[in-house]
Amino acid sequence: MFFETLREPDFDFAISAMAARGRMVVMAGRDARPEFPVGPFYVKGCSLHGFMLLKASAEEQQAAADDINRWLSAKQLRPLIDRVMPLSEAAEAHALQEKQTLENQSNLTGKLVLTP
Known part of the structure; x- marks a missing residue:
């Protein structure tokens, strides 16, 4: 499964990283209009799903959190972490994220991870 969280998705990269019959979940970029490499996508038999947290019910959010926690515990999900920062540097982390996103x-x- 590939979780695409970039404001401007790089579908060429994402599809190349996916396994046959992989599932991509797009979670950002509602105004984005990137090119989509249809050929490599359908040849692998992949599927594409949109997920917007604000439109998910509390039950759907809980089910998603349960899945993610189970995958993390089983080491089936390996988040890419850029750096871990103390909570006291939250303003700096926000500025870094804003520069990247906007x-x-x-x-x-x-991802940026804040620790207590």
């Missing part, structure tokens, strides 16, 4: 000016290669 200005595409950061070199983040994964």
Whole structure:
């Protein structure tokens, strides 16, 4: 499963990383209009699903959280983490994320994790 969370998805990269019959969940980029490599996608027999947290019920959110926690525990899901920062640096983390998301000016290669 490939979770696409970029504001401007890179479908060429995502599809190349997916296994045959893989599932892609698009979770960001509602205004994006990227090119979609139809050939490589359908040849692998992949499926594409949209997920918007704000439209999910509490039960759907709980089921998704349960799935993610189970996959993490079983080491079936390996999140890409750019860096771990203390909560006291939350403002800096937010600025880094904003630069990446809104200005595409950061070199983040994964998620930012804040620790207490």
